[in-house]
Amino acid sequence: MATNRTFTMLKPDAVEKRHIGAILDKISASGFRIVAMKLTQMTKGDAETFYAIHNERPFFGELVEYMTRGPIVAAVLEKENAVEDFRTLIGATNPADAAEGTIRKLYATSMGENAVHGSDSDENAAIESAFHFSGREIF
Numbered sequence: 001m002a003t004n005r006t007f008t009m010l011k012p013d014a015v016e017k018r019h020i021g022a023i024l025d026k027i028s029a030s031g032f033r034i035v036a037m038k039l040t041q042m043t044k045g046d047a048e049t050f051y052a053i054h055n056e057r058p059f060f061g062e063l064v065e066y067m068t069r070g071p072i073v074a075a076v077l078e079k080e081n082a083v084e085d086f087r088t089l090i091g092a093t094n095p096a097d098a099a100e101g102t103i104r105k106l107y108a109t110s111m112g113e114n115a116v117h118g119s120d121s122d123e124n125a126a127i128e129s130a131f132h133f134s135g136r137e138i139f
């Protein structure tokens with residue numbers, strides 16, 4: 001995986017509220033190219049594995065429940081400096097702290113239901129992309 005790619009999920013709350021189109025539009029308008037994408041639903045096991053780093057945290061059960069309650073849009077995005085620039089585009093984890101115009105400021109409702117995921121490093125972008133997509137699904 002090249003270092004100019006990141007992985008994102010539009011989380012169940014964003015899909016439920018029909019924000020897929022608006023969020024993808026903002027991502028594209030911000031210079032990211034979608035190189036892989038699908039609507040999918042994580043199993044409990046998937047979510048526990050994906051968020052394993054948080055498994056000792058008090059919110060872990062809620063996080064797994066939330067991430068598995070409905071479909072998500074999983075995607076791989078390409079752009080120069082993709083990981084960092086996408087974290088800037090989505091804003092702070094808690095939407096109350098997110099900058100004006102960021103995806104979380106616009107579409108997230110709370111820390112627990114914050115609309116979108118963005119990888120936090122090139123290494124994790126590669127791991128997370130491979131978790132959801134085979135090589136032939138990434139263009």
Ligand code: DAT
Nearest residue numbers: 054059063092093111112113114117118120
């Ligand atoms: P981010 O998604 O900004 O990378 P993270 O990796 O620290 O944030 O946490 C992963 C997700 O877990 C986050 O998007 C929402 C949830 N989460 C984190 N901290 C939380 C908290 N204190 N209370 C409830 N949910 C939390």
Ligand code: MG
Nearest residue numbers: 117118119120
């Ligand atoms: Mg994170």
